[in-house]
Amino acid sequence: MEGWVSLIGCERLLHSMRRRGKPHELNDSLLVAEDLRCIVGPRALFVGLSFTVEPGDLIEVRGANGSGKSTLLRCLVGLAAPESGDVHRRVEAQYLGHRSGNSGRMTPHENLRWIAGLRGVERDSDSIDDALARVGLGDAGHAMCDSLSVGQQRRVSLARLLVAPSPLWILDEPLTSLDDAGVELVRELLAEHRSRGGGAVCATHRALTLGSAAARVVALSRGAPGAPGAP
Amino acid sequence: MRLFLTQLRRDLLIAVRSRSDAANPVVFFLLATLVLGLGTGSELGPGAIWVLALFANVLAVEGVFGRDHEEGTLEQLIVHARPLFPAVLGKLAAHWTLSGLPIAILSPLGALMLQGSTAGASILVVTLLIGTPTLTLLGAIGAALTIATGRSGLLVAILVMPFYVPVLIFGASASAAATTGDPTSFALLVLGALLAASVTAAPFAIGKALAISQEH
Numbered sequence: 122m123e124g125w126v127s128l129i130g131c132e133r134l135l136h137s138m139r140r141r142g143k144p145h146e147l148n149d150s151l152l153v154a155e156d157l158r159c160i161v162g163p164r165a166l167f168v169g170l171s172f173t174v175e176p177g178d179l180i181e182v183r184g185a186n187g188s189g190k191s192t193l194l195r196c197l198v199g200l201a202a203p204e205s206g207d208v209h210r211r212v213e214a215q216y217l218g219h220r221s222g223n224s225g226r227m228t229p230h231e232n233l234r235w236i237a238g239l240r241g242v243e244r245d246s247d248s249i250d251d252a253l254a255r256v257g258l259g260d261a262g263h264a265m266c267d268s269l270s271v272g273q274q275r276r277v278s279l280a281r282l283l284v285a286p287s288p289l290w291i292l293d294e295p296l297t298s299l300d301d302a303g304v305e306l307v308r309e310l311l312a313e314h315r316s317r318g319g320g321a322v323c324a325t326h327r328a329l330t331l332g333s334a335a336a337r338v339v340a341l342s343r344g345a346p347g348a349p350g351a352p
Numbered sequence: 353m354r355l356f357l358t359q360l361r362r363d364l365l366i367a368v369r370s371r372s373d374a375a376n377p378v379v380f381f382l383l384a385t386l387v388l389g390l391g392t393g394s395e396l397g398p399g400a401i402w403v404l405a406l407f408a409n410v411l412a413v414e415g416v417f418g419r420d421h422e423e424g425t426l427e428q429l430i431v432h433a434r435p436l437f438p439a440v441l442g443k444l445a446a447h448w449t450l451s452g453l454p455i456a457i458l459s460p461l462g463a464l465m466l467q468g469s470t471a472g473a474s475i476l477v478v479t480l481l482i483g484t485p486t487l488t489l490l491g492a493i494g495a496a497l498t499i500a501t502g503r504s505g506l507l508v509a510i511l512v513m514p515f516y517v518p519v520l521i522f523g524a525s526a527s528a529a530a531t532t533g534d535p536t537s538f539a540l541l542v543l544g545a546l547l548a549a550s551v552t553a554a555p556f557a558i559g560k561a562l563a564i565s566q567e568h
Contacts, residue, residue, distance in 0.1 A: 200427055201567045216431045220424025226369040227362070238358030239432040239439065265369075285432070 150175055150211065151289045151320040152197065157206035159192055166192055167341055170206070174289065176318040179311060181325050184341030190324035191219065191293050193341065197322060198291045213240075214289040215282050219297075221274045222281070225267035229253055229277040232266060233284045240285040252283040256306060271298045282310065290314060290321040295329075355433050359442030367450050377412040377451040381405060382458065389465035396466040398476045398527035404462070405455050405480055406487060406520055412451040413491030414508045416443070417562065421499050427566050436562070437555035444485075444492055444555075452484030472530030475540075482543045483523040489554035490515045496561035519546055 152174040159166045166189030174180060182190045195201040197208055198216040223232040230249055237244040253262040256276040266274060275298050282290060295307050304327070311321055311329055323329055330336050367374040384404045388396065420426040433439035459480050460473035494512040501507065526539035 195566075198431055200430060200563075213434065214431070216427070218424055218427055220422070220427065222424040222428040224362075224366055224420075224423055224425050226366045231362075231365065235358060235362045236428065236432060238362075239355060239429065241354055281428075 151178075152211070152214075152322070153207075153209045154197065155207045155209075157193070157196060157203045157208070159189060159196065160204050161189070161192065170339070170341075172337075172339055174320040174322060176288065176320055177315045178320040179315055179329060179336040180320075180322045181329060181336045181338045182322060182341065183325070183338055188341040190341060193339075194218075194291050194293050194322065194324055210289065212287055212289050214291045215285065215287040217278050217282070217290075217292040217295055219293055221266075221278050223266045223274055223277050226265060228263045228265060229258055229269070229280065230262045232277060233280055236281050236285050242285050244284055249284055252280045253277075255283060256280045257302065272300060272303060275299055276303060276306075279307065279310065282314075288317075288319045290319065290323075292321060292323040294324050294326070296325060296327055353438065355435075355438040356442040356445070359429075359433075359439040360446050363443050363446030364449065367446060374450045377408040378454045378458065380411060381408040381455045381462070384408070385462040385465050392466075395468075397524075398463060398467065398472065398531060399524035400466050401459055401462045401476065402479075402483075402520055402524040402527065405452075405459070405484060406516055408455055409451060409484060409487045410491055410509045410512065410516070411505065413447070413488055413495055414505045416447050416492055416495050417499050417565075418495075421565070426499075426562065430563055430566055436559040440492075440555045440558050440562070441551075444488055444558075447492075448485050448488045452480070452488055456480035456484060467531070469531075472527060472532075475530030475536050476527040478540065479523040479526045479543060482540070482547050483519050486519050486543070486547045486550045487516055489550040489558075490519075493554055493557050493561060496558045496565060499562070499565040519543065522546070 150173045154173070155171050157170040158168045170193070172180065182193060184190050192201060194216075195218075196203045197210075198214050199208070199210070200216070223229065224235075227235070230246070230253065233249050233252065234244065237249070250259070250262060253259060256279045258273060258276050258280065261269060261273060266277065269277070275295075279295070290311075296304050299307065308329060311323075314321060328336075381404055384407070385401070388400060388404070417426060420429070429439055430436060456477050459476050460470050463470055463473050463476055491508065491512050494508040497511065498507050522539040522542045526536040526543065529536045529539065
């Protein structure tokens, strides 16, 4: 059976079949990444990468462009599958990617209501307005997202973290295209999130902490950590 | 059910906001019927209407995930909708409401243009009402599989056409039988069975294909 599955190139299927049936003990951790390996094309992005996210943790993923930060985050949130290794999440994460995740033909308000609906969070109109006011969009909440600037759209995406809260945030370069006040806002949101016992993994080029407890850094450089991975 | 309704409401709202996009399949269907009627004279059967409905469907379904993919709302949907299939079903229900449903309702008009009478039109409407959701569900599998390739209209058509064929055959034969007063129940039952099978199986296939499309 295993031979046949390997033969038709479904190692990943085989991997998930083997993995099934051995539940992982998460204890209090929000996320455990074990021995992740990711190979894109001819080169290894990361090999043997393991870390855990405990409540209150902020993990900064650092690395040059193309070092696999986004790929790692997509693996953590379940959008992509690593070549090998396991990701265990105790909760469903909130994910902020490169793309805004807001429909241009709906208002920020409607977009947030949609996310809340998918998450099964009951939100009245006022609480969504509050979230929009918090991210500095109090007066733009009912304009079409298409008419908003990139920075404003980014703020709508940040409001998602407030409208459908999750203890685990996975943010891909959350500071991109934000102004100084926006950068400050992200730092505040992260500090509050951590003080409530939430954890976050962020790909970033700039420090995300200000005065609050220091972040842990996962540095990605081609093939590291671990042995250089020859595919 | 919550996921289904949330997604249905959202997609209908977006469709209402972008009327010109949403009206495309219906406009295509009406124009093609008109042109075909003018070009051939009034001697085509309901089979021609079925062929046009099928092409209107495949043209519309090709883009059902494209914009969501570009905007990142598709990845948010995959992250947040647990399980994914009711949301997929809601999305396709909204899509069908604006493509298959109006075409089914307008098909007697098409029959009038193409065959000069509305004989058997009620059965034609029924076959389209049962058949076009099946086409949408099957087409969406192709659309989901080809998201990563960018704009891929013809590729989707080539992929899903073999699966459209049984629906077309039974749909067209039932409506043709109705115009001559022959029994139609067998073909209708087969259409119903195809719909039941695709409603239950296709959303899972689409969900899986969507998940694969997000890997990069």
